[in-house]
Structures are given as structure tokens and as C-alpha cells.
Amino acid sequence: MSVLRMAAAAAPFDRDVEGDFARIEKLVAEARAEGVGLLALPEAALGGYLVNLDGGAEGPPALDPGGPEIRRLAAIAGDLVVTAGYCEREGDRRYNSAVCVSGDGVLGHHRKVHQPLSENASYGAGQGFAAFDTPVGRLGMMICYDKAFPESARALALDGAQIGICLSAWPGSRTNPSADLAEDRWKRRFDLFDRARALENQIVWLSANQSGAFGDLRFVAGAKVVDPGGEVLADTGVGEGLAIAGLDVERALATARRSMAHLADRRPAAYPDSVA
Structure with a gap:
């Protein structure tokens, strides 16, 4: 039995990249002290997210994927x-991206595919989803709105991802917002997507999110670890912090898939080509 301790962070990040690194160092130290082997930080952890989703807003600093910040x-x-x-940054294009690293360097990379509202005014779109191997298992990453599309997580699961990681800067509702973030309808959607994506693919799921406020946005936090049955093992609620849980990932996947195996029981010939 090999238990992997995993953590997903809910934390605020902004344009002060040095301050962001200080916060990352603190979160990594906290995770290490808890015996964590895999830590998910939010979308836009280096440089912060957009100040609003109306288009044309000044964005974060664009970084070289092989540059000093990633090292x-x-x-x-x-x-x-x-x-x-x-x-x-790639040439004159900017992408909302996620990177997976260890002390050995870059292990995986993802560009956000699905762009909500006017995000496409600030970023180019990624073109796909691919899992990759790491010392803690085979992982797949997506960013925020990507998880609203079942095909995203399914593509990663079919590529062998044991653990899906979604990095978000998911805000509360733009219209009729709730004074209590815990009751906000966009917070409920955020949580539902996390549980559904884990359950329908029978994979472990880590969900990291920004917390606090930035520009016009108030983030819902809600970092969590979800098991392959869609059960939430740890959750930060609407506050800042680390959601930490330990799981024997291979055993959890085998148990979840023992009777009804959602991936193995698929019938691709019955689906339109676009979803097969």
C-alpha cells in the first residue's frame, strides 16, 4: 500500500511576482511539513489573473516557459x-498556461483551451489535453473553465491520467451575487464540476483556486481533493488554505472501477464522432 498525500491550495495571487513567490514558498513549506508529495497551486499563481472578464484588461506579466521564473x-x-x-509568452502571443514541475525541472504543461466571456481578448487558446508521467503518477492538467466541458477530463482519463488537476481563478457570480460566497451559485457550479469530473472518469481530482479578491473579481476558493467516487476528502470551503488528503491512488482507482468501469464500459460506436 503506497499512500500519496496530496494538497490543493486556495490562495490569493497578484501582479507582485516576488510576493507570489514568497507565498508559493510558504505553501510548499506547509505542504512539505504535512508530508505532501503533490501540490496544486491555482491558475495565474505567477502574476495574478485578469482584473475583470470584460475584455481588454491589462494582464499579468508574460513569462518564458523556459525562463528563470519557471526554473x-x-x-x-x-x-x-x-x-x-x-x-x-510565445513570440507575440500570450497563453493562460499551467506548468507541472519538480526539482528535476518541467514535467508537464497545458494551455487553457476553453475561454469564458472575453478572456480571448487577452489570451490565445490551447489546442488539446494530454496526460504525462511524474514521480507521483500519471497526471493531467486543465485550467478553470476547461472543467465545465466533460470532454476535457475524459480526454485526460483516456490518456491514462490517474489524477486530474484543475487550476482555477474561479470567481463568484457576476449577476445576482450572494453576500455569502458559500451560497453563491457560481461556487455551487465550481463544486459540482469537481465532483462530477472525478466520478464520471473514476479518477482522483485536485482542484486549486484563487481566494480573496482581485480587480473586479471575488474568488470562491473551494480548493479540494476528490476521490474516484466523487466524494470530497478535503475542502477549504470559501477560505484560504490547503486541502490535504492521503490516498493509495492505484488501489482507489481499481476499487472504483471494479464493478462499473466507466472508461472500459464506453460504447464509442454509439456516440457522434465529436464526442467519441
């Missing part, structure tokens, strides 16, 4: 596997 993140990760979001 610094890997050095901080050390013996942990860490995922974090950042604004990626």
Missing part, C-alpha cells in the same frame, strides 16, 4: 511535484 518554481518545488498557473 525558480522548480527549485522551490524540490522533492515535491507542484503545478501552478502563469501567463506564457
